[in-house]
Amino acid sequence: MADHKLLGLCGSLRGASTNRMLLTEARRHYAPAAYEEADLRLPLYDGDLETAAGIPAAVQAVHAQIAAADAIVIATPEYNSGLSGVLKNALDWISRVPGGVWVGKPVAIVSAAAGRAGGARAQYSLRLCMAPFRPRLLQGPEVMIASSHAAFDGDGHLSDAQSAKILGDLMAALRDEVELLAR
Numbered sequence: 001m002a003d004h005k006l007l008g009l010c011g012s013l014r015g016a017s018t019n020r021m022l023l024t025e026a027r028r029h030y031a032p033a034a035y036e037e038a039d040l041r042l043p044l045y046d047g048d049l050e051t052a053a054g055i056p057a058a059v060q061a062v063h064a065q066i067a068a069a070d071a072i073v074i075a076t077p078e079y080n081s082g083l084s085g086v087l088k089n090a091l092d093w094i095s096r097v098p099g100g101v102w103v104g105k106p107v108a109i110v111s112a113a114a115g116r117a118g119g120a121r122a123q124y125s126l127r128l129c130m131a132p133f134r135p136r137l138l139q140g141p142e143v144m145i146a147s148s149h150a151a152f153d154g155d156g157h158l159s160d161a162q163s164a165k166i167l168g169d170l171m172a173a174l175r176d177e178v179e180l181l182a183r
Contacts, residue, residue, distance in 0.1 A: 004033040004178055007069035011076040011087035011122075013041060018112040018148035019075035021156050025164070026073045026110060028157075029171035033070075038062045038090075045092040059093040063101055066094065070178045071106040072135075073171075078113040078122035083129065091129055102133035106177035108170050110143040112151065118144030136181075138173055141166045 008023040020037075027035045042058050043049065049056075055063075066072065076083045094101065109126055111119025123144065130137055143166055145151045151158060158164040 004030075004070045004175070005068055006030050006033040006035045007065050007072045008035065008037040009040065009072060009074045009087070009090065010037060011040070011074070011084040013086055017077065018145065018151065019077050019110075021152050022110050022112045022143075022145060022148075022158075022167075023073060023075045024156060025152075025158055025167055026075070026108070026171055029164075029168045030071075030073070030175060036065065038065050040086050040090045042090055042093055045089055045096075050096060055093070055097055060097065062090065063094055063097040063099075066101045066105065067099070069105070071108070071174050073108045073110060073174065074126065076109065076111045076119060076122045076126050078111060078115065078117075078119040081121045082125040083122045087126065088129060091133075095133070100133070102130070102135045104181070105135045106138070106174055106181065107135040108138045108143075108174045110145075110167065110170070112145040112148035114148060116146045118146035118148070120144050136177055138170065138177065141169050141173075143167050143170050 010020050012019045109123050111123050113119035153159045
């Protein structure tokens with residue numbers, strides 16, 4: 001099934017972040033698929049703002065992207081032993097939109113981090129945050145890119161063959177989940 005819609009969520013806002021590079025690699029391994037990346041530059045969640053003005057249009061746009069996607073890959077950096085505030089804020093806002101958009105949605109998690117654990121704690125905290133939403137969260141293989149500043153070559157590809165293989169295996173598993181649901 002070549003007409004998959006793959007959505008990327010990057011927990012880092014930096015344009016040159018290694019997590020964004022990892023999303024690009026994930027997209028390449030998942031292909032063929034229509035791909036887009038959600039813009040997580042959202043206002044901080046504020047219940048008073050929600051009451052006064054409703055759900056911001058930017059949040060509704062991300063919600064619609066999630067709803068339209070066949071599969072989602074989330075790349076999370078590790079900030080202070082957890083997922084980024086950007087990603088947590090996006091999850092909090094999205095949870096306020098009625099409709100349970102995550103339920104049954106195939107989701108893969110990847111991480112790239114400067115430390116030697118490659119974002120393992122960020123992935124764990126993200127899995128905890130995702131649990132109430134009931135997605136079809138893939139359990140593995142786990143893709144955690146350590147020393148991420150040195151993990152990509154000049155073309156933006158993973159320079160370690162083993163890491164690239166594991167990412168390819170995870171994207172194949174994500175594709176299999178989508179195709180299983182399409183049956």
